[in-house]
Amino acid sequence: xxxxTLKVIDTLPKHFMExxxxxxxxxxxxxxKEFGIWQExxxxxxxxxxxxxxxxxxSLGLQRGDKVSIIxxxxxxxxxxxxxxxxxxxxxxxxxxxxxxxxxEYVAAHSESVLVFAKDQEQVDKFLEIRxxxxxxxxxxxxxxxxxxxxNDPWLISYDRVQELGRKLGEEQPELFHNxxxxxxxxxxxxLCYTSGTTGLPKGAMLxxxxxxxxxxxxxxxEPRFDTDNQISxxxxxxxxxxxxxxxPHCRFGLIVNFPESPETVQANIREIAPDLIFFPAxxxxxxxxxxxxxxxxxxxxxxxxxxxxxxxxYKVADLQYEGKRVGPLLAFLYWLGDLLVFRPLRDQLxxxxxxxxxxxxxxxxxxxxxxxxxxGINLGQVFSSTETAAVGTQHFSDDVKYASVGxxxxxxxxxxxxxxxxxxxxxxxxxxxxxxxxKTSQSLSIDENGTRWFHTGDxxxxxxxxxxxxxxxxxxxxxLANKEQFSPQFIEGRLKFSPYIRDVMAVGNxxxxxxxxxxxxxxxxxxxxxxxxxxxxxxxxxxxQKPEVYQLILEAxxxxxxxxxxxxxxxxxxxxxxxxxxxxxEMTRTRKxxxxxxxxRYSEMISAMYGDVDSVSVSATVRYQDGREGVVETxxxxxxxxxxxxx
Amino acid sequence: xxxxxxxxxxxxxYLSFGGTLALVDVSFNVHKGEILAIIGPNGAGKTxxxxxxxxxxxxDKGSITFNGTNITxxxxxxxxxxxxxxxxxxxxxxxxxxxxxxxxxxRHLHMHQSMWGSMLYWGPAQREEVENRKIVxxxxxxxxxxxxxxxxxxxxxxxxxxxxxxxxxxxxxxxxLLLDEPMTGMNVEEKEDMARFILDIHExxxxxxxLIEHDMGLVMDxxxxxVVLDFGRxxxxxxxxxxxxNPNVIQAYLGQEG
Numbered sequence: 001x002x003x004x005t006l007k008v009i010d011t012l013p014k015h016f017m018e019x020x021x022x023x024x025x026x027x028x029x030x031x032x033k034e035f036g037i038w039q040e041x042x043x044x045x046x047x048x049x050x051x052x053x054x055x056x057x058x059s060l061g062l063q064r065g066d067k068v069s070i071i072x073x074x075x076x077x078x079x080x081x082x083x084x085x086x087x088x089x090x091x092x093x094x095x096x097x098x099x100x101x102x103x104x105e106y107v108a109a110h111s112e113s114v115l116v117f118a119k120d121q122e123q124v125d126k127f128l129e130i131r132x133x134x135x136x137x138x139x140x141x142x143x144x145x146x147x148x149x150x151x152n153d154p155w156l157i158s159y160d161r162v163q164e165l166g167r168k169l170g171e172e173q174p175e176l177f178h179n180x181x182x183x184x185x186x187x188x189x190x191x192l193c194y195t196s197g198t199t200g201l202p203k204g205a206m207l208x209x210x211x212x213x214x215x216x217x218x219x220x221x222x223e224p225r226f227d228t229d230n231q232i233s234x235x236x237x238x239x240x241x242x243x244x245x246x247x248x249p250h251c252r253f254g255l256i257v258n259f260p261e262s263p264e265t266v267q268a269n270i271r272e273i274a275p276d277l278i279f280f281p282a283x284x285x286x287x288x289x290x291x292x293x294x295x296x297x298x299x300x301x302x303x304x305x306x307x308x309x310x311x312x313x314x315y316k317v318a319d320l321q322y323e324g325k326r327v328g329p330l331l332a333f334l335y336w337l338g339d340l341l342v343f344r345p346l347r348d349q350l351x352x353x354x355x356x357x358x359x360x361x362x363x364x365x366x367x368x369x370x371x372x373x374x375x376x377g378i379n380l381g382q383v384f385s386s387t388e389t390a391a392v393g394t395q396h397f398s399d400d401v402k403y404a405s406v407g408x409x410x411x412x413x414x415x416x417x418x419x420x421x422x423x424x425x426x427x428x429x430x431x432x433x434x435x436x437x438x439x440k441t442s443q444s445l446s447i448d449e450n451g452t453r454w455f456h457t458g459d460x461x462x463x464x465x466x467x468x469x470x471x472x473x474x475x476x477x478x479x480x481l482a483n484k485e486q487f488s489p490q491f492i493e494g495r496l497k498f499s500p501y502i503r504d505v506m507a508v509g510n511x512x513x514x515x516x517x518x519x520x521x522x523x524x525x526x527x528x529x530x531x532x533x534x535x536x537x538x539x540x541x542x543x544x545x546q547k548p549e550v551y552q553l554i555l556e557a558x559x560x561x562x563x564x565x566x567x568x569x570x571x572x573x574x575x576x577x578x579x580x581x582x583x584x585x586x587e588m589t590r591t592r593k594x595x596x597x598x599x600x601x602r603y604s605e606m607i608s609a610m611y612g613d614v615d616s617v618s619v620s621a622t623v624r625y626q627d628g629r630e631g632v633v634e635t636x637x638x639x640x641x642x643x644x645x646x647x648x
Numbered sequence: 649x650x651x652x653x654x655x656x657x658x659x660x661x662y663l664s665f666g667g668t669l670a671l672v673d674v675s676f677n678v679h680k681g682e683i684l685a686i687i688g689p690n691g692a693g694k695t696x697x698x699x700x701x702x703x704x705x706x707x708d709k710g711s712i713t714f715n716g717t718n719i720t721x722x723x724x725x726x727x728x729x730x731x732x733x734x735x736x737x738x739x740x741x742x743x744x745x746x747x748x749x750x751x752x753x754x755r756h757l758h759m760h761q762s763m764w765g766s767m768l769y770w771g772p773a774q775r776e777e778v779e780n781r782k783i784v785x786x787x788x789x790x791x792x793x794x795x796x797x798x799x800x801x802x803x804x805x806x807x808x809x810x811x812x813x814x815x816x817x818x819x820x821x822x823x824x825l826l827l828d829e830p831m832t833g834m835n836v837e838e839k840e841d842m843a844r845f846i847l848d849i850h851e852x853x854x855x856x857x858x859l860i861e862h863d864m865g866l867v868m869d870x871x872x873x874x875v876v877l878d879f880g881r882x883x884x885x886x887x888x889x890x891x892x893x894n895p896n897v898i899q900a901y902l903g904q905e906g
Contacts, residue, residue, distance in 0.1 A: 036797060145789070147844065149851050264795035345684035627836055 010186030052083035056166030064089035072119025094238025109224030204435035214428035215392035227254035270351035310338030313376030366494035367403035405468035485568030499557035661710035688877035733822035743802030754819035
């Protein structure tokens, strides 16, 4: 399709209707595992669902341009509700499922939502709690009636009931649905996406239908999508990535969207579906890598032997391909053997048996990690984008990967480096500003004389000679020490997290100090296994984290990483934290990015101790438990100093 | 008539082990569709009472009537067939089988194919298997244990095993569900989940539930009536509020003042 067609079929619902006409009941649109079986729904089924819900919303009084919040696990009703909202000409506002009531209140109130979709009792209860504070919300629609049998509140209405209302309206006005879809325009607001916000309150990025369509159209030119593709939808639907990778290509290219049975079965369900494209945030790739390494360690000797034997061959082939060199016949044969014995079974175990393109985004994934997965035949690449760019920006294309870079610009998108080193992204996929926030909009969005929208990413980077974008760090996070040495905390963290024993790290340093230090949170599972193997007794996380043997273990990892760093930017001291970083305590965002300002504040005692002469510090931290209660943990945390290895 | 007084009528039950009196003249009724809690200090005879109801123990004296049928002398499997299912304090699952297989085993009660028919598998036996599997899958969905469907029960953590055991009891589609300490050994979150499941079972299927539980907060929250035992005797019965203010109960739990 060229750009002129995009001007006619310019909204997601219009594309959806194109697919319905194309496939009808001859092709599966959506699959969901229920009662242990993958249940299938054709495009015609999907159409009936979307139409009835859309008209039901209309009969509840939803107007073009209204906002509708939606919260719930990924499932077919969520997708249908999403499409129905868009078909009615309204805007969908996603809320993360683990949001606490005050967060939900902020999003629902700030977005001026008039209706709310809330999956089940859990989410409905949260809305009932904040009901008084969101007076604009007229009705809450739930789609899982489990536990809701005795709720008689007229504020609540079931999904089925909305469909009934819709069917009634459809009988009275049979053309209404098609008219509603036809009235939509490409520049209509499609999605209000509240960014996880590493700083301050969440901001609602306004994305139009054309933002998404321009993005997917351009991406498909380099990484084509087909209607036979299976996509598995498990990343939060409130997050932009799921709209760019599942919802939009579903409507545009007709790929099949598969929903897991429950959040706990995702891993198993991925393996059953074997998707063609997979997107994991950087953290998940890291977890996966740690998992593979642990499982191999626990595996039989023969598995361990093959893994040890063939991984170097995998690395060699990956490196040759990376350098664009030819793989010799002997190596090719060995790799074929390795693929047969190790790599293919491994890919299958991870559910990546059919993956054509694997991508990562969010936090930066270390080059080691990219190389690791590519060594066993997974075409893993980095994507650099953000909510504000409809999750499209630069990307590693299959045959053009550079470990140090974040890829080349996708055709619709331009990259510009501002004078202060900030990366700007421009094009049709760039958002239209933050909802009800002029100040923030003018800080991050500019329009040039050609009418191109530019998003100021706040990231530092540069373009190299091959046209690849090199990402350094957040502009504000590039840090200069007192001795004028520079370092990038993210880089150090990415490298350290390659150790299976380290779950999270924050590297610390500023213009008043001369050395880099690190707060390290151990991976309880892997370190626990290590302790069991070495007969180290421990009780809790706190206890385990302070064992001398564990310090020694982590010390080795830190030393290894230090060797790859310039001497001035090496980690000189570290502590092992008595707890994990926790999103519930606002230490990380919901997508598990560190909130550095908050962490620096919270662990200020520990950090200043590392820059002093002491070798331990006692901490008493307030911990908020999952059920909302608070408790206090008191313990001594040791400070580990690395001996200076003076090279002559 | 029996229906007016209660679905389950326990009348003047005595039980002794050698010289020890475990239950002394215990009488109470369970009404259809209620949640009744039996509480009492350790060794008060709570589990013995449940064991009498499904006849693991034979009461020395007294009678137990369920839906108008005297079940005092019936063997446990016949009592199960009448619609009384239970869970056990210390779990009673096939630890070597998967969750699904444990639940399917509980469906045995509702399967009618002969041994020969089952060995052939095709035809009626297969249809029966599929029908029962559907019911089992609904229970799996209800209790949110999809992720452990194929897991060996013996390898599961305690909280989940308790949930599987509840599933096993539900698979019998009971009219009366006896739960023996369904929440022991669980953390707060697991307990809250379990409480929610119990309330859901009660709401959805109008199942009568008799439960023994030590967590007073939970008992008071979810039960409609409470029976208190102490040294084998019933010392109080009534709504949670009445029981909480009953001087006998306070004394039994806190001991004699002085």
